[in-house]
Amino acid sequence: MCLLFLLHTLYWLGHDLVTLGPGTVGDLWTGGASAGFGGAPTAAYPVTTPYELGLALLQGAAVGTAFAGRRPAGGLLAVATALTLSLRVQAIVSTGSHTSTDLWFVGGGGIDDSTLTAVFLSAGALVPLALVAAVVLPAGIRAWPRPGRALGLPPVRPYGPAGPVSAIALGALTLLWVIWICYALTQSLGSGPGASLEILFTGQGVLRAMLGMAPGWAWLTFLPLCAIGTILAATRRVAARGFALGTALVLLPVAFLALIGSLRTGTLFELGDVAPGGALLGRVQLLVELVGSVVVLVLMGRPGVPVQLGAPGVPGFAGPGGSRVRGPCPWPWCAGAVRAGADGRARVRAGRRADAGRSGAPGASWISGTSWVSSTGRVPGIRRISAAAGRLRPAARELTSLTWASAGSRTGVSAGS
DSSP states (O other): OHHHHHHHHHHHHHHHHHHTOHHHHHHHHTTSOBTTBBSSOGGGOOOOOHHHHHHHHHHHHHHHHHHHTOTTHHHHHHHHHHHHHHHHHHHHHHHHHOOSSSOOBTTOTTOOHHHHHHHHHHHHHHHHHHHHHHHHHHHTOOOSSOTTSOOOSOOEEOOTTHHHHHHHHHHHHHHHHHHHHHHHHHHHHSSSSOOOHHHHHHOTTTBSSTTOOOHHHHHHHHHHHHHHHHHHHHTTOTTHHHHHHHHHHHHHHHHHHHHHHHHHHTOTTOOOSSOHHHHHHHHHHHHHHHHHHHHHHHHHTSOOEEOOTTSTTOOOEEOGGGOEEOSOOOTTTSTTOEEEOTTSOEEEOOOOOTTTTOTTOOSEEEOSSSOEEETTSSOTHHHHHHHHHHHHHHHHHHHHHHHHHHHHHHHSOOSOO
């Protein structure tokens, strides 16, 4: 289903590039022009925003990792489904409510009705699919290890500093979204120059594209995503990599294009006189989104650390006598070699280790708390013990001969007899 989401996004991106031209699209996305006001003609009103570009990157990454069987696929699919649902619900509300007398888009009095209808119908078709995907994804979660089955490859956690650093970046974004909502509510409900709550959270009259997001709707969308990503990254859950990568993939192009627009219009260091507090908050958020997204992509993009049996939150497996074994399981070396028998005891299946030839990787699987069993079913120390015994054998023979000679001298019995 995520492939269908991607095709829908790519279609409307291509529609804008064909009908408006790359130059006009770039001007609209960077604030150099506005639809209906010297930018795009109202008959060819823009459909997409920078969020659609980020969504396309996210959906493409989710589809690619899912087909390739990569570990971050689950988190990427979850974020892609949530964002697709949120953006398409907003599109249904705005395109379904827009009329010639009730304008929801800036300068959109002459919007082509056929395009408006196509956006409304296509977005409406995706919402049920997104809801189905939101139900299917949690249902597909499986525990590891699964009783009665081979261990297989374990899930992967974020490595080293990737978890804490990503948690800090996403946590800062979460805090900024909360501050934005509080600031907007204060300005709207108080005596400030803020817009009404209806405009903030529905976008009525302020949207600049048919698939555009209202400011308040964007806050309500990314606040839970960033909050969940913060918790997952801080606790180094197996879904943290995909979830954090998905959020960063969407926010990075939005922040980058906003930075280009601010530099282009010369407003990056200008706060204005109307709402300087909001302008300052926007600049801080722009910086955090840009830097934080790059950091998250770099750190979470690195290979993770395999989950170990017995680690916190990970069950052990049946050991000798039915006891639960707690401790590390070197899964790459004997993957799938440990099975629980009918009597609850651990069984070892002989086989070649998965990463034979890797330096420093013992070809063994941790079966109990005290012994290692190799892929051939033998204890690795036996050869060393046998070699040491071989070196001691001549000395033992000589000691035996001396003992017999000494005894024979006292009893008159020769060693040869």
